[in-house]
Amino acid sequence: MNAQEGQIAPTVLLPGDPLRAQHIAQTFFDNPVQHNSVRGMLGFTGTYRGKPVSVQGTGMGMPSAGIYVHELIHSYGAKTLVRVGTCGSYQKDVHVRDIVLGQAACTDSNLNFTRFQGLSYAPIADFSLLMAAYQRAQARGFAAHVGNIMSSDIFYQDDPQSFQMWADHGVLAVEMEAAALYTQAAKAGVRALTVLTVSDHLVTHEVTTAEERQTTFNQMIEVALEAALGLD
Ligand SMILES: O=P(O)(O)O[C@H]1O[C@H](CO)[C@@H](O)[C@H]1O
Ligand SMILES: O=c1cc[nH]c(=O)[nH]1
Numbered sequence: 240m241n242a243q244e245g246q247i248a249p250t251v252l253l254p255g256d257p258l259r260a261q262h263i264a265q266t267f268f269d270n271p272v273q274h275n276s277v278r279g280m281l282g283f284t285g286t287y288r289g290k291p292v293s294v295q296g297t298g299m300g301m302p303s304a305g306i307y308v309h310e311l312i313h314s315y316g317a318k319t320l321v322r323v324g325t326c327g328s329y330q331k332d333v334h335v336r337d338i339v340l341g342q343a344a345c346t347d348s349n350l351n352f353t354r355f356q357g358l359s360y361a362p363i364a365d366f367s368l369l370m371a372a373y374q375r376a377q378a379r380g381f382a383a384h385v386g387n388i389m390s391s392d393i394f395y396q397d398d399p400q401s402f403q404m405w406a407d408h409g410v411l412a413v414e415m416e417a418a419a420l421y422t423q424a425a426k427a428g429v430r431a432l433t434v435l436t437v438s439d440h441l442v443t444h445e446v447t448t449a450e451e452r453q454t455t456f457n458q459m460i461e462v463a464l465e466a467a468l469g470l471d
Contacts, residue, residue: 240282240295240310242274247315248284248291250467252460253307253322255416257281257296263323263460264294280307290468297322300392301350301419308420312427319430321368321467322420323459325438325452326388326412329402333384335440335447336455338462339412340364340372341388341433345405346418348392354422362390362421365430372434372466381458386411388433390418402441412437434463 254260260281264271268285275282275295282295295311297304304322311317326339333339343363351360369385376383387410389402394415396402402413417433424431436459438452439445464470 240275240307240314241277242282242315244315246274246284247282247295247311247317248293249316249318250290250292251311251317251320252292252294252463252467253297253304253320253420254294255297255299255304255324260294260296266457267460267464268292268294287464287468288470290470292464292468297416300415301348301390304416305350305419305423308423312423312429317429319368319467320420320424321431321463322416322433323463324414324416324433324435326414326435328412328437328440329389329406329442330411331442333411333437334382335437335445336451337437338376338381338383338455338459339388339435339437340369340383340385341417341435342369342385343387344390344417344421344433345387345410346390348390348418350419351422360422362418362425364421364432365424368430368432368466371469372432372462375462375465379458379462381462383462384411388417388435389413391415406442413441432466434459
């Protein structure tokens with residue numbers, strides 16, 4: 240990233256899509272300033288209800304997101320990192336447009352097998368952030384599910400039923416970055432959470448319109464901002 244030292248706030252939202260970073264900055268931030276343009280991975284810093292906050296695109300998948308998470312923590316001093324993204328539901332009662340708070344993240348990635356020398360590590364969210372996000376969603380009447388999620392390296396699975404094993408063990412939904420975020424945050428002693436909107440459904444194949452997705456995406460951002468910044 241090409242941000243200057245001190246240009247990025249200690250609290251950072253992390254969407255996969257850089258254009259969503261731009262949308263978040265333009266919709267929610269006061270006085271947003273673009274802090275990164277390298278590789279088109281847009282990042283902005285501004286304020287939300289008077290508190291400094293940044294948003295940084297991460298790209299798709301853990302190798303890409305892991306680079307941004309590392310630089311945000313170790314080069315720019317990020318202390319609170321909240322991923323805001325989309326997911327595919329594994330469970331009948333987790334509907335499209337619902338919010339999913341990733342309490343923990345399974346993974347099929349080799350990243351953590353390499354990091355932990357073939358042993359198993361359980362990447363988990365920061366509890367204070369998780370509790371705050373759940374309380375903010377409840378207070379606003381948004382449908383929010385808390386539980387285990389799957390961070391996969393594979394978007395297009397060859398076997399469309401391969402998710403069933405995870406679904407049978409209570410995993411709520413699939414995305415592609417949380418396990419790396421939680422692991423790196425734990426190592427660095429900083430706080431991390433993943434807040435997701437269900438964009439598609441692997442069981443019921445429910446669909447949603449772009450407008451509906453935008454509305455619930457904005458609800459998710461409000462929950463993430465309030466939890467990350469400690470706002471009511
Ligand atoms: O909406 P974002 O944040 O990109 O998240 C999800 O969408 C992408 C796949 O379509 C992956 O990055 C996955 O984690
Ligand atoms: O990674 C993802 C994101 C959204 N929907 C999916 O099915 N997978």
